[in-house]
Amino acid sequence: MxxxxxxxxxxxxxxxxxxxxxxxxxxxxxxxxxxxxxxxxxxxxxxxxxxxxxxxxxxxxxxxxxxxxxxxxxxxxxxxxxxxxxxxxxxxxxxxxxxxxxxxxxxxVNERVLRAVRADYPPALRAAAVHFGRKADPADQLRCLQLLERGAGLGDVIAARLFLERITHGEGDVPQPDAAADLRGQLQAIGVGPLPEIVVPEFARSEAAPGVLSMDDVLQPIDLHLQSTRPRVMTVDGLLSAEECRLLIANAEVHLTRSRTVDPDTGLPMEQEIRTSSDASFDAIQEDLALRCVQLRMASAAGVPLDHAEHLVVLRYEPGQEYRPHRDYRPPSSIERDRPEAGNRMRTICAYLNTVEAGGQTEFPVAGLRVEPRPGRAVVFENLHPDGSPDPDSLHAGLPVERGEKWLATLWLRQGRYRAF
Ligand SMILES: O=C(O)CCC(=O)C(=O)O
Ligand SMILES: [Fe+2]
Structure with a gap:
């Protein structure tokens, strides 16, 4: 038929x-x-x-x-x-x-996730795996591996890719080169290539309650390091685990398109020379629990509730690609078109997801500051003055990537509520 x-x-x-x-x-x-x-x-x-x-x-x-x-x-x-x-x-x-x-x-929350895990619901397996993967206890590391393997066995390609990275590098257990070669071959056969190699140097595994699923760990307050007061820029290392970085890249890869920026005259998104990367913007309905947890971690590091965040954007820059100096706050015409009640973009958090061979720093020219991209590191900055008016000093740029590629996850956080929940 x-x-x-x-x-x-x-x-x-x-x-x-x-x-x-x-x-x-x-x-x-x-x-x-x-x-x-x-x-x-x-x-x-x-x-x-x-x-x-x-x-x-x-x-x-x-x-x-x-x-x-x-x-x-x-x-x-x-x-x-x-x-x-x-x-x-x-x-x-x-x-x-x-x-x-x-x-x-x-x-x-945890009882419910566990119920879905026990029912082998792949998005729950994946979220629980990423959660246990951050924990220090060796039994939790094994749990992470088992959950990823179970998800992979049920046809979850993202779980399979995360599992492959772990058994290749021996994360959570000894490396399994034969099983890795086998899985790599299976993924290649369906057109899925390797993920960038990601190590988060400063990542400290969580000592919190071994063996216990506690999804709200993502809301743990964290210390940011002040890098500049004009504009206000802060950084934190090891915010995301290697697995979280891989999760974002694996989810984004299939949705990448040429980046657009809001045209200051029309307020409409347009392809422009100022921003030559590719990106994937995650509509809320595409987000699953694992992606939501990473976003919660990012929003909470930036000190803003997640429902103030616009859609998560994951960007990929190839050599020569850049985001020229710009400010993240939006012209009034574009705000009018997109949830005026949420106000402007008060703060931005960008998380670097991989090692860039050369170039790709985030530059704040007014402060004379360059933040090096480093996997798991995040940079948080203010786009508005405390009274809510735009701060032109928030000017910043993603410098051109010279060698390798640069993957970045950005959340633009509005002054008021932007998402429904
Ligand atoms: O690529 C960068 O380092 C900066 C990205 C950026 O400015 C943005 O996503 O708004
Ligand atoms: Fe920006």
């Missing part, structure tokens, strides 16, 4: 009101970006009691897909699906709760 015939058949069955057919039709429509109708159909299937539809309907409500975002209603539907035993609903409830805005950030 061709696509239209399949859709016609689904429509006929959905017309009879079968919840399963409503759900399947809605899913097919989401894939075709026919979101308004999909939203209505998922709602009908959800109301008829189908847990999978309750989750999909809740996801649309969470992220405002085919509707305005209504995280509280989303949470209600997830709770209904959870009450009939859906571990995926538990996973999304945990993902929401970690923001602490819609649902309380309490011990249930």
């Amino acid at each position: 061709n696509e239209d015939a399949v859709l016609l058949d689904l429509r006929r069955r959905a017309h009879d009101g079968s919840p399963q057919a409503l759900y399947q039709l809605a899913s097919a429509l989401v894939a075709r970006h026919e979101l308004d109708e999909a939203f209505t159909l998922h709602r009908r299937a959800a109301e008829a009691g189908l847990a999978n539809a309750q989750i999909e309907y809740a996801r649309m409500l969470m992220y405002g897909v085919g509707c305005d975002a209504e995280p509280l209603r989303a949470a209600e539907w997830l709770l209904r699906a959870e009450s009939v035993g859906s571990p995926i609903a538990s996973y999304f409830l945990a993902l929401m709760s970690l923001g602490g805005r819609t649902l309380p950030r309490d011990g249930r």
